[in-house]
Structure formats: C-alpha cells, structure tokens
Amino acid sequence: MKNLENKFLNQNFSYFVGAIQGDGSRWDFFDKKMNYMRNGLSFNSIDFILVKKMSFIMNKAFKRKTNVYHKKDGSFGFTTSIKTLLKTFQSLEIDFKDPPKPPSWILKNIKFFGPYLAGVIDTDGSVCIKRKKYPQCKIKIISGHPQVELKSSIEKILNCKASIEDSGKIMKSTGKWYPGFDLVFLVSSKNNEIFRKYIVPHIQLERKKNIIELYLKKYMKTNN
Numbered sequence: 001m002k003n004l005e006n007k008f009l010n011q012n013f014s015y016f017v018g019a020i021q022g023d024g025s026r027w028d029f030f031d032k033k034m035n036y037m038r039n040g041l042s043f044n045s046i047d048f049i050l051v052k053k054m055s056f057i058m059n060k061a062f063k064r065k066t067n068v069y070h071k072k073d074g075s076f077g078f079t080t081s082i083k084t085l086l087k088t089f090q091s092l093e094i095d096f097k098d099p100p101k102p103p104s105w106i107l108k109n110i111k112f113f114g115p116y117l118a119g120v121i122d123t124d125g126s127v128c129i130k131r132k133k134y135p136q137c138k139i140k141i142i143s144g145h146p147q148v149e150l151k152s153s154i155e156k157i158l159n160c161k162a163s164i165e166d167s168g169k170i171m172k173s174t175g176k177w178y179p180g181f182d183l184v185f186l187v188s189s190k191n192n193e194i195f196r197k198y199i200v201p202h203i204q205l206e207r208k209k210n211i212i213e214l215y216l217k218k219y220m221k222t223n224n
Helices: 002-008 011-023 048-062 083-091 110-124 148-157 192-202 206-219
Strands: 024-031 036-045 076-081 125-130 136-143 162-173 176-187
Touching: 011 024, 011 036, 011 048, 011 110, 036 048, 036 083, 048 076, 110 125, 110 136, 110 148, 110 192, 125 206, 136 162, 136 206, 148 162, 148 176, 176 206, 192 206
Parallel strands: none
Antiparallel strands: 024 036, 036 076, 125 136, 136 176, 162 176
C-alpha cells in the first residue's frame, strides 16, 4: 500500500472507487480464439458527464486511453482491459461485488471517504426532500444486497443513524435478479459540515448536488 500511496490515495481516485462500485462491471471470459483469459472493466451511465469523468480518472491513474461510447439505448460507457491491473486493484482493496464496500484506506480519512460517498451517490444514490413542515434531506443508496459495511461506515463517520430497507424493487446484478435494498440516511445538524466540505463538492450530477446544497443553505446553519 505504501508504494501506491502517492499515485492512488487521493480524492479523485476515491471518487472513482465509489462510482465504479456503483455502476462499474468487472468481467472475465476465456477467449477461445486467442486461448487466454480476458479480464475487463466497464462503466455505464445515462449521464455523459459522469462517464467522461470516470474515463478521465481511469486514463490518468492507469495511463490508459479509454474512449467514451454512446450506446443504442441512449446511455454512455467505456470498457477497458484490466488484466495487468488485477494486483493493483487487489492491493487497493477494491471489491467490485455488490453492494459497495469502502476500502480500509478510504475509511481512515474523511478527505477520501467524502469523495468515495459522492461517487456512490452519483451512481446508486437518490436525493430528495421529505416532509413539508419539518423538511429532511433523505439520501437512499440502492443495491442488490444489504449494504451492511457501508451502513456501519456512514453511521460512524457521518455521525448519524442509517437503515437498510426493502426497496420493493427487483435489481439485476452479475446476470442474476435480486430484491433491491435501500440504505437510507439523512443530512443533519450533526453531519452538515461534512457534507459541505467533503461530499457535496465532489458530486458530479447537478440534479442531486443542487438538492443537498439548497437544503444546506435553507435549513442548516454553517459553523463558519
């Protein structure tokens, strides 16, 4: 891990880990024609700005030349071979299986956890304001399996209660269908400064970012 610190342990790559765990797809298949195993990584989203940022980080961090493509269904994405990167991903503790699980080096630094969580919110998250009389800013992160590790991390680092609920939806992951689970937590007086400083600045999707910013401005007092 020490040898990788200067290159990967930063906010941009922390965001990449969160987003790739959300909308990334890690795959392997045996190429009969070439007679060897291929290992790849794909990222897809309906948001071009998100895919473009992820492609940029991938290219910069790993000296790749991934290109964003426009799919027939209207979404965007990129695909790249990661055969030579498998040991690097392993050393960085990046788990591509659902649900998102933050690596230990991200959990040790709020400057890394904030961008990581922003990446998860941009991909698997939704943001809304609930209740008219006493408004709350609710964030939900949907996955095909209960997000136990992420829930524990959010409760500890953001100093708030979180819950895992049945979303009532069916999700497809790694070729199989699963019941969806929502990890739910709130922006509150206990964590609003963390959102301001470490999470909101890294959220790429304006439709999600604007809701949190407006809520912070209207209902949460700053300590500054």
